[in-house]
Each structure stands twice: as structure tokens, then as C-alpha cells.
Amino acid sequence: MDARQHFSALLEHLQEQVVGEEGFTLAYGAEVSSFIRFNQGQVRQAGQVQQVYVTLSLYQGQRHAESKLALSGVLDEDLQRLQQIVQRLRGVLPTLSDDPYLRLNREAWRSESVGEAGRLDGAAMAQQIVAAAAGLDLVGFLAVGPQYQGFASSWGAFGWYAASSFNLEFSLFHGNGQAVKSAYAGEQWDAQAFAHKLGRARQQLEFLGRPAKVLQPGAYRAYLAPAALEELVSLCCWGFGAQALASGGSPLQRLFNGKAELSPLLTMDERIEGGLAPAFTSEGPRQPLRLISQGRPGERLISSRSAAEYGLIANGACSGEYPLSLHMRGGELDEHDVLQRLGTGLYIGNLWYGNFSDLPAARLTGMTRFATFWVEDGQIQAPVDTMRFDDSLFDFLGPQLEALTREPELLLPGGTYGARQTGSMALPGALLSRFTLTL
DSSP states (O other), rough: OOOOHHHHHHHHHHHHHHOOEEEEEEEEEEEEEEEEETTTEEEEEEEEEEEEEEEEEETTEEEEEEEEEOOOHHHHHHHHHHHHHHHHHHGGGGGEEEEEOOOOOOOOEEEEEOOOOOOOHHHHHHHHHHHHHHTTTTEEEEEEEEEEEEEEEEEOOOOEEEEEEEEEEEEEEESSSSSEEEEEEEEOOOOOHHHHHHHHHHHHHHHSOOOOOOOEEEEEEEEOHHHHOOOOOHEEEEGHOOOOOOOOOTHHHHHHHTTTTOTTTTHHHHHHHHTSSEEEEETTEEOOOEETTHHHHHHOOOOOHHHHHTTOOOSOOOTOOOOOOEOOOOOOOGGGGGGHHHHHHHEEEEEEEEEEEEGTTTTEEEEEOEEEEEETTEEEEEEOOEEEEEEHHHHHTTTTTEBBBOEEEOOOOOOOOOSSSOEEEEOOOEEEEEEEEEO
């Protein structure tokens, strides 16, 4: 029995269980994932995870209770477990108070999406990685395989999503202990694209043997590669949520209050097509949203609870009200011209330990890492030791933003805690006239 048949059988069984004024929602997640670890350019560990998990919510009037459980994939066993959970939730409901912000979507919507990518072969990928890494100290982690998500309700809603993807994160280590970090992710493995990624990392690795450039704290011209920009943008994504903005706690508060603007080069969308996330949430069908339009505030992400609390109209945002498929529009800068346009300054490939140093001002801090380079006259001269940055989003993506690269890079979340994450970001690189390092 495949995943969709399994989900449909669970749904059919639940529809027979509800009585009277009861209603339910069923969220379904499953994966068949291969995980392969590399060290010194060789496969050191390989395994597979096959799992199914569901979240069942039972409703009666304004009362609701839910339970999340792992299933075996054996239908008879799973139906029995599901029936036991229904009985347990049914016993809990009378003890609960009404939820004043419960606004169920009772529409009989339907959404189905099945990825067209061919079956991904993790073993073949691993062989290519090992062959390409000959002579290199490559350390990495490859996650690959199909993921499934479903949602249904007793009121006729039905959503199904199936897609195969891979995410390879790897580092090349120099003999002195320094490293260059890179990643390659997507729905279709392209050996040439991987070779390009590895080749660029190999070129940067050569510079790590040079004496490090010592920089004093201050403001420097800089280029943020897409992976570095992701660390900063991801910190602020929840700030598009209606609840965060209505309560005054959003790092983007000044933007949406009209007290600050970002660069007119900056346009961000929450997209449906082209991302790696279902076209639905437990709130209903997602909507494509223009979050930032040429530096000005756009639409908010609104869940049903925020809609009820603040008198808004829900737009299918997840309960956390953060974008699932963020896309930042590219600019006019060709990737091959980045160093020349940078001239003299910092090439920053990755950032880490990002956090807020002043949330209302969208001021972010963190560390440079993994081969930050000093560039002079368009040529890499030396690596730069790890330094702390501290700067405001309203500055480096505001008046200090000079250009964005043409083609946004697809970036997938690397988290596997509990299950492989879904969702994606597509971000270009950003050329900044100033980026502040503090120590």
C-alpha cells in the first residue's frame, strides 16, 4: 500500500467514527529517506528511515483536542490505534473550555500535487560524490528520498503532496583545520551542477593556506553569498506574521508601520509554484503573497486564529505564520562578476550563530565562518579569521544594498529532528556597500 492509499484508508475509517456534532482534522506526514555521511571523501555511514506520523484533532463546538502519534504503516494496526485515539480524545473534550479564537475552515477544498522528478538514487549520488572528492578531505551529509504530506477534514477538505528531493551539505577541509562549506539541493540531481559547486569550493580551499588577513572592527564593503543571506533572512521570517505585527513584536514592525523602508531592489514573495512545500496547510489552501514589493511592505501571513483575534481575513498561512516557500527576486549582477564588482572588501560565504542584538531595530548579530575572504581589486587575497558582525536589516538590505545576483539559489532546510523538514528559500547573493564587523 503506497502512502496516498494509506492516508485515504485512515481518512475513510475516521469518517465512520465521528458521531453527532463531532468533527475532525487529520494531518499526515511520511518519508522514505536515505541518510549518508561522508568523511575524508568516503562514505562512513548509510541508513534509511521510513516513518509515518499523523496528528488527529477532534472538535465539538468550540472545544478541540489533538494527539500526534507514529504509525507502523500496517493498515490494520494503524486503524486500531487511530480508533483508540478517537476514544481518548472524545473522553477529554467535555473537560475542556471553549476556545474563543477557534475558526475552522469548513470548506470542502481540494489540493493535490505530486512531483514529476524521477526517482532519486542515493547510492548513485554517493558514488559520484566519492569519485569527485578524490584527494579531498570532504565531510558531508546527504539526505534524499520522497516525502509525503496530507490533510483532510470531516467537512470535505482534502490535500495531498508528494515530492522527492535531496539536500547535500558538505565541507572541504584544509590541512590547517580551516574549511570551506557548500551545499547542493533540489529535486533532480545534476552531476554537472554538483561538479560546479565542488569546483568552486575547491578553488576557495586553495586560499585557506595563505596567512589570514587581520581586520579591525568597522564597516566594510561586502558580498553575502545566498547561504549567508539565508542566515539573516531566516531570523526575520516570522516577522511577516499577523500576530507578531499586531502585538508589536515583529522585527519588521518599522517597515509595516511606514517608519522604515528597504531597498527598492528588494522584492519577496511567498510562492506556491516553484517551491518545495505543500500548496496547503492545516488552515486550508495557501495563497501566493507579495511580502515585500520594491522595498515597501506587502501582505501579511494570516492564520485563522489571528484572523479571529484581529478581525482579519485568513490566507492559508501555517499556524506559525512564517513563509514556507520564500522567494527573493534576483537582480542584475552576474555571478561571474561578483568579485570584480566587489572590488575591495569581504566575500562572505556563510554566517552562523545569528540572533537579534536589537529586535525592534531588526539589528542582527552573529559570526562569520567557513572561508570568509579578503578581496582586493577583484581578486581573493587571503582568508579572514572568524569575526562578529552586528548590523541592521534596514541598513544592509536598505541603502547599503547595491546589487543582487541574477539567479536565486534554491536552499532547502537541513533539519532532520523528528523528520526531514519541507519548505524552501530561493535567495540571490547580495552586494553591500557596507557591512559592520564589531570584533
